[in-house]
Amino acid sequence: MPEGNVVHHLARKLSRTFSRRAVHVDSPQGRFTEGAARVDGQVVRRVEAHGKHLFIGFASGQWVHVHLGLYGKWRFGKGAAPDPVGLIRLRLQSDESYAELRGPTKCELLTADEKRAAVRRIGPDPIRTDADPEVAWRRVSRSSAPIAAVLMDQSTFAGVGNIYRAEVLFRHRIDPFREARGVSRPEFDELWSDLVILMTAGTKRGRIDTVRDEHLPEAMGRAPREDRHGGEVYVYRRDGRPCHVCGTEVRIAELQGRKLYWCPSCQTG
DNA sequence: AGCTCATGGCGAG
DNA sequence: TCGCCCTGAGCTG
Numbered sequence: 331m332p333e334g335n336v337v338h339h340l341a342r343k344l345s346r347t348f349s350r351r352a353v354h355v356d357s358p359q360g361r362f363t364e365g366a367a368r369v370d371g372q373v374v375r376r377v378e379a380h381g382k383h384l385f386i387g388f389a390s391g392q393w394v395h396v397h398l399g400l401y402g403k404w405r406f407g408k409g410a411a412p413d414p415v416g417l418i419r420l421r422l423q424s425d426e427s428y429a430e431l432r433g434p435t436k437c438e439l440l441t442a443d444e445k446r447a448a449v450r451r452i453g454p455d456p457i458r459t460d461a462d463p464e465v466a467w468r469r470v471s472r473s474s475a476p477i478a479a480v481l482m483d484q485s486t487f488a489g490v491g492n493i494y495r496a497e498v499l500f501r502h503r504i505d506p507f508r509e510a511r512g513v514s515r516p517e518f519d520e521l522w523s524d525l526v527i528l529m530t531a532g533t534k535r536g537r538i539d540t541v542r543d544e545h546l547p548e549a550m551g552r553a554p555r556e557d558r559h560g561g562e563v564y565v566y567r568r569d570g571r572p573c574h575v576c577g578t579e580v581r582i583a584e585l586q587g588r589k590l591y592w593c594p595s596c597q598t599g
Numbered sequence: 600a601g602c603t604c605a606t607g608g609c610g611a612g
Numbered sequence: 613t614c615g616c617c618c619t620g621a622g623c624t625g
Contacts, residue, residue: 331619398606399607400619401605435608436608588607589605
């Protein structure tokens, strides 16, 4: 269940584990057998993350493109992979380690050209140093949709998901229902640079923490880690509970089929 | 054991 | 906007 930070975290782990090594590639489940056979035995050249998309590059120039969706998961292990348990879409095996992929929305083989085209379709990713925030600003400044909806648009903010969306809006006290084009350039710049900081930190940790030091549980006399997603957050999935800053009940609403959390007192305007 | 829900996104209508 | 994909955790009982 990943936002971009987890995908980048996984890309680094896959790269550390498999880059410059020959890998045996197969699909025990059978749904990626043909693609796996085409790269089986090749050396992994590099692994890239762009937003929530993962690309594993092989010596032939071909790429395996993976999108985890809501359910997808990677598992890693040392030595030889055990007999498959359940449905494993993709399995990588080096002479030292293995990795198993289950439940992805997408697992496909791409040519070098197709991979380049796929990357071009993905919007600027705050975790990537080559991201162009002007692309995001153009879309934000021209959209009449709520800023909370635009933050989830992967062609505008690649890698941002439901947690970062809610949390970054809280941290900048922005009403999630404000029209995107009503967000000023200074506000956008603050949102973008904060996403760079939060998501980069989230990449190293492989989890999402957004609470400033002065609001941390130790500083506030609270118990840490209330939520099972693993990090410290202000509003995500805290509906009905008091805002960590002002005590107002955190609210929840459905926006485009996803749940949106915010503090109606802190996030005004 | 069974039910609900989840950090996502696609395609049909 | 809805259904679906398809996995797993956290509840209920």
